[in-house]
Amino acid sequence: IEAGRGDDLRDLVADFHETDLARLLEALPAPARPKLIELLGTDFDFTALTELDETVRVQILEELETETVVEGVRDLDSDDAVYILEDLDDADKQEILGHLPLTERAALQRSLDYPEESAGRRMQTEFIALPPFWTVGQTLDYIGETEGLPETFFEVFVVDPTYRLDGSVPLDRLLRTKRGLKLGDVVTPDRHVVQAVDDQEDVARVFERYNLISTPVVDGAGRLVGVLTVDDIVDVIQEEADEDVKALGGVAADEELSDSFWYIAKSRFSWLLLNLIAANLASFVISLFEDELQKLVALAVLMPIVASQGGNAATQTMTVAVRAIATRELRASNARRVIARELLVGLFNGVVFAVIMAAVVFARFEIADLGIIIALAMIINLVAAALGGILVPLALNRIGVDPAVSSGPFVTTITDVIGFFAFLGIAALWF
C-alpha cells in the first residue's frame, strides 16, 4: 500500500477516528509513517499525532515537509497545536510558526511561552466571552448565527471590557433561562479558576476533587486567556499515575514502550548503578562478620531471609506513603497517625514472622539459639522497614524531592543494612 496509492488509502482511513489512525501509524515501520501522511495530504487529521508516543511524534514531524505540518497545525484546536509543537526543537518550532498567519502565530506563541506542564500549555484558546449587559436571547442568537465559533464548548464566559472574568454560564442553564434576562444577572462566578502558570498536576487535582468538566484559565491580572476541559486533564491524570508507577519500579518517568533499546538501556542503567552501590554497602556490612560466617555457615544461609522480608515490608509502606503524598491524602495533619499505625503494623508483623521463622529455623537446624537470633533480627528489621518506608518519603517530600523517584534506593539500603547488621550482629554477640 505504501507504493503511492493515495486514493485507496484515503478510502481506507476515511472513517478512522484519530486514535485509530494513530494506532495505524505506530504499527507501521518508521520510514512509512511520514509517507502515509504526505500521501493522505489534507485528508490526514493532525489530531492523530496528539495520540502518539512522543518519540514517534517527533520522528514523524521531523521528516514531514514544513508545509504539510503548517497546513496540519492550522486545522487544529490551539491546545492540540501546542501539544504537537512543544516537543520540537526551537529551530523547527520557529520555522513552523513563521509560516502561520500572524494571529494564529501570536496565539500559539503565547501558549508556548507558558512553562512546560502548565495549564497555559494545555488550555484551549478558543472560547466564547461576552459582556454582562448582553441578554440571554442575544447570546443564543449570537451562538446560532455566528460562523467560526469554537468547535465544541460547554459554557459562555462573561467578561468585562478588559477581559477580566466575571464568571460563566453553562449552556444547559442558558437554555433554561428567560431570554430577556441579562448575562450579568445569571452568571455565577467560577469557584475553581485556574492560573495559566499553574502546574498541570495541581490543576488535575482540582478537576478531580471538584468533578469539573471545564474551567476558565486566567493570566496574572485575572484576564480570561483560555479554557481547560476535562478530556485534556484525563491524560494528565493518567500520565501522572504512570509516572508514579514507573518511578516506584525504578524506571524513568518518560520511558515509553516505543523507545529504542539504547535509550532504555541507558536510563535503566543509572538506577541499577545506584542499587549496585547500595548492595555493595550491604555486602560490606556482611564482611564485618566474616568470622561468624566462617564459624556457622547457617548464618549465611539464613541472612537473606531477614533482609528480603524487611525489603518487602518497607516497599509496602513506601508504596502507600508515596501514593498518598501524590494524591495529597497524606498531609501534615494526619502524618503522625499514619506513622504510628505503620509502626504498629511493622511491630505486629515482625513479631508474627519472628515466631514463624524461629520455628522453621529450629526445625531445619535444631539450634534453638539460632531461632531466637533470627526472631529478634526479624522484629528489628520490620520495625525499621516500617519507619524507613514512611519517614523517607515524607522527608524527601518535605525537602522538595519527588518521593516516588527517590525513596526506593534509600529504603532498600536501610532494610538491607539493618537486616544483615541486626542478624549477624546479634549472632556475633550471642555466640
Added chain:
Amino acid sequence: IEAGRGDDLRDLVADFHETDLARLLEALPAPARPKLIELLGTDFDFTALTELDETVRVQILEELETETVVEGVRDLDSDDAVYILEDLDDADKQEILGHLPLTERAALQRSLDYPEESAGRRMQTEFIALPPFWTVGQTLDYIGETEGLPETFFEVFVVDPTYRLDGSVPLDRLLRTKRGLKLGDVVTPDRHVVQAVDDQEDVARVFERYNLISTPVVDGAGRLVGVLTVDDIVDVIQEEADEDVKALGGVAADEELSDSFWYIAKSRFSWLLLNLIAANLASFVISLFEDELQKLVALAVLMPIVASQGGNAATQTMTVAVRAIATRELRASNARRVIARELLVGLFNGVVFAVIMAAVVFARFEIADLGIIIALAMIINLVAAALGGILVPLALNRIGVDPAVSSGPFVTTITDVIGFFAFLGIAALWF
C-alpha cells in the same frame, strides 16, 4: 461545636463545596461525624459522602437514622445515590430502598442490579431523550420550559418509540442548527456507545482513547438506560492507576489511608507470607552450597549483590510490562519486539555490571577467579531477570490473572533463586 449548635454550624458550612465538607467529616473523630450530619439536617449535601473513603462512608451511614439517609439519597443524582448505597450490606440497602417512592426505588434497584464496577453502576439515569420527528426549535423550547430536567446535561439523545438509541445532539450543535430542522436530520450516531454491563475499566479506556465528555449507556437490547460523564470516569482512572501502584508494591488494592491497624496488618501479612516462602526457597538453594561457603566466606559476602541486582532489574522490566498491559499498549502484535528489546537491555546491562563487579571484587579480595565468577553470574541473572520480568506478566495476563497483583512474588523468586544458584553453582564448579 459538637454540643448541638446547629445554626452556627449551618452558617459555617453553607459555602462549603461537597469535597470540602467531606474533608471536614474525615478530620472529625468518628462519633462526631453522624452527629454533624444529623445537626445539619436537610442542609447537609449527601454528595459529600461520595467523596469519602469507603470505610468512613459505611461507618457514617450505619450510624445515621434511616430517615436522614432516605431524605439525603432522594436529593442525589442517581449515580451518586447508587455509589453511596452499593457498599452497604443487603439489609440496610433494602431498608433504605423500601422508604423511597416507587419510581425512584425502581430506578436505583435497576442500577444496583448491574454487576459491581460496571457502567450500569456508574451511569446517571437522568437524561433527555426525544423522538427524531421533533424539531430543533421544539427541543429548545422544551428544555427552556420543562421543570425537573436533569441538573446538568451536555446533549439530548434521540430515541425511537421503544427507546432504542439513534444517536445524540450536543447542546452546542443544537444551538447552531436552524430551528426548523428535525432532530432526526441533525443527529449523529454515537460511535462509542457503552453497554450497561461493560466493566468500568474498559469504559475508562474508551473515554480516554476517544477524549469523550459523555456517552450513552444502553442495555442488551440497545435501549438507552443512562448516560456516563467523564467526571465519573476520572475517578475510575484514578482508582485503577492506584490499584496498579499498590498491587506492584504488594499492597491490597482496597487498602485506604483511613483503614484500621488491624485490617492493614492482616492484608499486608498475606503478601509478606508469600515472600517469606520465596525467601526460604532461596535460602534452601544457598544451603546446597554450604561446603563452598565454608571454604570461601567471600562467597557469602558477595552473593546478595547478584540476587539484589537481578531483583531490581526484573522489577524495572515487570513494572513496564504490567503497566503496558494495563493500558493495553502491550499487545500480542508488539509483544515479540518488546521481549526482544528487554532481553537485549538485560544482556547489555548484565555485561556492563559484570565488568564493574569483576573489577570491584578483584580490588576487594584480590582473587581473580572470584571476579570472573561474579561476572558470569551477573550476566546470567540479569538476562533471567529480563525474561522473567516480561514473560511472567504476559503469561499471567494470558491465563486471566491480574499481572499487577501476582507478578511480583514469581519474579523475585526467579531472580533470587537463579542469582544464588548461578553464583554459588559456578563457584562450586570452578574451585
